[in-house]
Amino acid sequence: MSAVPSSARRWANRWLDHRLGVPDREMRLSYRRIFILPSRGGLLFALMVFAIWLGAVNYINNMAYLLAFLLTGLGGVSMIHSVRNLLGLELVAESPAPVFAGQTLHFPIRLTNPASRTRYGLQLRLRGGDSVATDVPGGGSVRVSLPVPGPDRGVRRMPVMRLHSVFPGGLFTSWSWPRFRREGLVYPRAEDGRVPPPDGSGGDGEGHSASTGEEDFAGLRRYQAGDPVRQLAWRSWARGMELQTKQFGREDHGQLWLDWRQTRGLDTERRLSRLCRWILDCDDAGMPFGLRLPGVVLEPSSGPQHRHACLAALARHPGGPA
Amino acid sequence: MFGLRHASRHRDAVTQLLPHRTLALLLLTLSAVALPHVLRLPWWISLGFVVCAAWRYLVAVRGLRLPTRGLLLLTTCVAMVGIFLTYGTLLGLDAGVAILTAMLGLKLLELRRRRDTNVTLYLGYFLIVTQLLYVQSLPMFAYMLLLVWAMTTLLISANRPGGGQAPLEHARLAGTMLLQAIPIMLVVFLLFPRLPGPLWSMPDTDRTATSGLSDSMEPGSISDLSLSDAVAFRVEFDDTPPLPRERYWRGPVLPEYDGRQWQQPKESHPVLPVLEPLAGEIRYTVTLEPHNRRWLIALDMPLQMDVSARVNSEYHVSSDQRISNRVRYSAVSARNYRLGAELHDDSLDRYRELPEGSHPRAQALATDWLQQADGAEDLIRIALTHFREQPFHYTLQPPLMPDDPVDEFLFEHRRGFCEHYASAFTVLMRAAGVPARVVTGYQGGEINPSGGYMIVRQSDAHAWSEVFVEGDGWRRVDPTGWVAPERIESGLADALEDPAGLSLLSRREASWGRSLQLRWDAVNAAWDRWVLAYGPELQAQLLQRFGLAGWRDALLLMTGTVIVLLLLVALVLFLPRHRRGPDPAADAWERFCRKLARAGLQRAPHEGPKDYTERVAARRPDLATAVREVANRYVASRYQPPDTESDHLRALQRSVAAFRVDGR
Numbered sequence: 001m002s003a004v005p006s007s008a009r010r011w012a013n014r015w016l017d018h019r020l021g022v023p024d025r026e027m028r029l030s031y032r033r034i035f036i037l038p039s040r041g042g043l044l045f046a047l048m049v050f051a052i053w054l055g056a057v058n059y060i061n062n063m064a065y066l067l068a069f070l071l072t073g074l075g076g077v078s079m080i081h082s083v084r085n086l087l088g089l090e091l092v093a094e095s096p097a098p099v100f101a102g103q104t105l106h107f108p109i110r111l112t113n114p115a116s117r118t119r120y121g122l123q124l125r126l127r128g129g130d131s132v133a134t135d136v137p138g139g140g141s142v143r144v145s146l147p148v149p150g151p152d153r154g155v156r157r158m159p160v161m162r163l164h165s166v167f168p169g170g171l172f173t174s175w176s177w178p179r180f181r182r183e184g185l186v187y188p189r190a191e192d193g194r195v196p197p198p199d200g201s202g203g204d205g206e207g208h209s210a211s212t213g214e215e216d217f218a219g220l221r222r223y224q225a226g227d228p229v230r231q232l233a234w235r236s237w238a239r240g241m242e243l244q245t246k247q248f249g250r251e252d253h254g255q256l257w258l259d260w261r262q263t264r265g266l267d268t269e270r271r272l273s274r275l276c277r278w279i280l281d282c283d284d285a286g287m288p289f290g291l292r293l294p295g296v297v298l299e300p301s302s303g304p305q306h307r308h309a310c311l312a313a314l315a316r317h318p319g320g321p322a
Numbered sequence: 323m324f325g326l327r328h329a330s331r332h333r334d335a336v337t338q339l340l341p342h343r344t345l346a347l348l349l350l351t352l353s354a355v356a357l358p359h360v361l362r363l364p365w366w367i368s369l370g371f372v373v374c375a376a377w378r379y380l381v382a383v384r385g386l387r388l389p390t391r392g393l394l395l396l397t398t399c400v401a402m403v404g405i406f407l408t409y410g411t412l413l414g415l416d417a418g419v420a421i422l423t424a425m426l427g428l429k430l431l432e433l434r435r436r437r438d439t440n441v442t443l444y445l446g447y448f449l450i451v452t453q454l455l456y457v458q459s460l461p462m463f464a465y466m467l468l469l470v471w472a473m474t475t476l477l478i479s480a481n482r483p484g485g486g487q488a489p490l491e492h493a494r495l496a497g498t499m500l501l502q503a504i505p506i507m508l509v510v511f512l513l514f515p516r517l518p519g520p521l522w523s524m525p526d527t528d529r530t531a532t533s534g535l536s537d538s539m540e541p542g543s544i545s546d547l548s549l550s551d552a553v554a555f556r557v558e559f560d561d562t563p564p565l566p567r568e569r570y571w572r573g574p575v576l577p578e579y580d581g582r583q584w585q586q587p588k589e590s591h592p593v594l595p596v597l598e599p600l601a602g603e604i605r606y607t608v609t610l611e612p613h614n615r616r617w618l619i620a621l622d623m624p625l626q627m628d629v630s631a632r633v634n635s636e637y638h639v640s641s642d643q644r645i646s647n648r649v650r651y652s653a654v655s656a657r658n659y660r661l662g663a664e665l666h667d668d669s670l671d672r673y674r675e676l677p678e679g680s681h682p683r684a685q686a687l688a689t690d691w692l693q694q695a696d697g698a699e700d701l702i703r704i705a706l707t708h709f710r711e712q713p714f715h716y717t718l719q720p721p722l723m724p725d726d727p728v729d730e731f732l733f734e735h736r737r738g739f740c741e742h743y744a745s746a747f748t749v750l751m752r753a754a755g756v757p758a759r760v761v762t763g764y765q766g767g768e769i770n771p772s773g774g775y776m777i778v779r780q781s782d783a784h785a786w787s788e789v790f791v792e793g794d795g796w797r798r799v800d801p802t803g804w805v806a807p808e809r810i811e812s813g814l815a816d817a818l819e820d821p822a823g824l825s826l827l828s829r830r831e832a833s834w835g836r837s838l839q840l841r842w843d844a845v846n847a848a849w850d851r852w853v854l855a856y857g858p859e860l861q862a863q864l865l866q867r868f869g870l871a872g873w874r875d876a877l878l879l880m881t882g883t884v885i886v887l888l889l890l891v892a893l894v895l896f897l898p899r900h901r902r903g904p905d906p907a908a909d910a911w912e913r914f915c916r917k918l919a920r921a922g923l924q925r926a927p928h929e930g931p932k933d934y935t936e937r938v939a940a941r942r943p944d945l946a947t948a949v950r951e952v953a954n955r956y957v958a959s960r961y962q963p964p965d966t967e968s969d970h971l972r973a974l975q976r977s978v979a980a981f982r983v984d985g986r
Binding site for chain 1: 436437440441444447448450451454455458462463466467470474477478480481482483491492495496499500502503504505506507510511514516517521646647853854856857884888891892895896
């Protein structure tokens with residue numbers, strides 16, 4: 001593939017776009033969208049039929065001719081059945097759940113079979129990911145999640161999908177390259193290890209309303225019986241460290257701001273990682289916080305929606321890794 | 323640790339390659355493919371095949387281990403050596419079948435991945451064809467279709483990622499595909515250019531030899547044949563078939579004699595005697611079963627045959643090649659003829675030869691006769707009287723005559739079959755100085771009422787003599803007919819004292835089993851004639867009839883037809899199916915009309931819903947609102963867009979149910 005000049009590849013991509021279309025989320029597999037070629041097994045089959053034909057010629061045997069031609073017909077018919085296995089399938093690309101960098105991003109696809117026959121042995125794969133096989137019963141629909149392993153932080157466009165089947169008989173491969181304008185969010189990887197707490201001096205004059213971070217998040221200490229459950233540092237405990245309790249200043253004592261400038265001195269990705277870690281810790285602790293990034297300000301709040309909004313802002317931060 | 327984990331994962335893959343039922347079906351099907359070969363294969367290959375299949379099944383079910391590659395390689399080598407020792411070669415059909423079967427069996431123990439399964443199935447398809455090289459009957463064709471169906475089902479099941487079972491559904495799909503493939507098979511069969519074979523070598527003909535007349539005759543050779551009711555050839559006559567006593571089918575003519583065995587001449591005499599047809603030309607077509615020798619059969623005496631053949635000076639017709647496939651040819655014969663009338667007695671010394679000192683008592687008898695007789699015709703008459711007056715018996719089980727088959731037959735046992743009579747008579751004639759020779763062939767034939775053709779079986783095999791009469795030429799003399807005239811007039815079974823040893827078909831009893839057999843033979847004859855006999859010549863005739871110039875046209879027509887057929891299949895498969903289910907709206911409307919009809923307000927056939935209900939409303943103003951409502955709803959359910967259809971339908975059904983003609 002790499003040997004193909006990039007101009008040729010661009011041309012091929014344009015042709016594919018033209019032929020297949022790039023819908024937002026729904027696609028129906030029509031004739032134009034299905035390709036078919038003999039598989040390796042099919043070529044071997046053809047070789048075997050040829051050998052039978054040779055035998056028929058040599059032994060002047062009409063039954064062997066009949067068998068050779070029956071198998072020829074079978075091959076031809078299986079080509080049509082192979083296309084038929086994909087034809088008319090309806091694909092819906094649903095929005096993928098966000099993941100952290102390094103985790104596997106799953107793009108969910110809903111396959112709907114409007115016909116009454118079962119579609120067997122469909123194999124779906126996103127470029128770079130593992131293949132998933134499924135059947136779709138007649139009149140039913142099936143949801144599969146197609147993995148894209150270890151993506152980098154940022155907005156990940158859905159890669160080209162390859163949907164193929166060798167059903168029935170494995171003599172032909174029919175396939176399509178459905179593409180969708182779908183995106184998956186990849187949050188930064190949360191920073192590991194000892195992470196300094198956000199320090200209040202981060203807001204250099206601009207964030208007056210920000211309280212000093214030190215008072216709010218005072219760090220961790222060893223767990224003692226009676227500590228409120230919601231203040232336990234589950235995350236570090238899960239990493240195998242001893243159980244610790246997060247210590248905070250008084251919660252009603254102003255608001256906590258997580259600020260881009262508090263992470264000065266690190267490169268962009270490390271800064272985002274640290275912010276990510278802080279967001280997760282605050283969210284774990286159920287503590288309201290605000291987020292301030294260059295060009296983005298999210299007012300202090302809490303809850304899963306706020307968490308997602310903050311992490312998404314990190315993910316969408318410009319200058320993601322190439 | 324890692325190695326162990328790897329091994330067990332590998333074992334899981336082997337165990338779970340195919341669902342157990344699919345694997346069992348695979349092993350059964352492949353065994354069925356190999357089954358017809360069992361009688362031809364050495365016993366240890368069949369046994370080995372079964373062992374391999376059982377082992378592979380236990381691997382899946384009980385978690386046994388597959389043999390290592392080294393062991394498999396060793397087994398393969400041992401099998402090859404065994405095959406070589408059995409057949410003396412690794413080439414040729416029989417050894418090839420043995421190798422293929424052994425490979426298939428061993429491949430079963432190598433089923434690790436999907437690709438292995440496919441290779442195994444392809445090998446299996448190929449093994450099917452080897453059966454066809456031995457047997458080309460109609461039942462074999464049915465068996466072949468069955469096997470292809472099963473194998474295709476397996477191919478579908480094995481090539482279905484994601485696992486799961488749906489064998490029945492796959493079987494149905496395989497059946498559909500097979501039915502769709504059959505028209506393509508027929509078109510390609512008819513039109514694909516036939517190359518004249520063979521390409522490299524002919525099959526080992528000797529092993530596949532079937533029964534039939536041989537090139538020589540000795541005591542016992544024809545009585546052995548008579549036990550078989552296999553078809554020798556079939557004949558369709560253009561007009562009326564010949565009478566039973568005229569049904570002499572001329573085969574190999576045997577003039578050479580060594581005291582025990584009659585043989586064909588080493589070389590043909592260069593001068594062909596003149597054949598003069600007298601009367602009663604008869605035209606017919608022969609379909610001759612393969613017998614792996616060169617002779618062709620024709621009604622005595624053939625004038626023309628449209629097959630490439632040679633005639634020697636004895637008027638024995640033979641083909642240039644061994645008849646290893648069924649042949650079909652038309653011929654013209656003369657019922658009455660004169661052969662070699664121009665010849666002179668003294669130029670025929672080779673038909674008088676007897677080995678020095680052989681058959682002393684027969685020679686003495688012939689010398690006796692010669693003193694009473696005047697010419698060849700008189701000698702024949704004397705011989706006839708002799709055979710009639712002495713206690714000769716016609717029997718399939720003559721006693722052994724090890725020392726001198728002619729003298730012992732003529733003077734001690736007097737029990738024999740046609741070859742004894744023909745041989746003894748010819749010897750007597752030669753001893754008396756009359757040129758004579760043995761002719762083998764068939765005598766008789768039975769008309770099959772189901773097909774309007776004649777069947778001649780191996781049990782009709784016969785031998786007679788030809789004697790040269792000066793001035794008249796060669797004359798057919800059948801001494802068997804003197805002793806057992808029934809043999810000539812109505813067949814073997816009537817002539818024998820105890821026909822119990824004969825097979826069912828040779829006995830001419832009327833029974834439903836026999837008539838069924840005859841019908842079956844008619845089906846087979848049609849199969850032979852229309853399918854198996856189709857070759858380059860018939861193809862050329864067919865193309866000519868279609869007005870096609872040659873193989874290019876044929877290929878073009880074939881390709882076009884196949885494409886059209888595939889398009890038709892695609893059309894049938896791809897068109898969305900409009901299901902014509904029940905029509906609930908029409909049902910409701912019918913119910914409504916019936917209710918009104920019971921009150922005497924029948925709907926006229928030409929009335930639409932609106933006209934009808936307006937008429938009802940005019941006659942019964944009390945019903946006007948109700949009937950208009952039903953009519954509106956019916957129309958709505960019919961002509962509204964489909965998404966609201968069901969609501970209208972339900973409303974219609976409700977108002978029809980509530981409707982009463984007799985007021986509220």
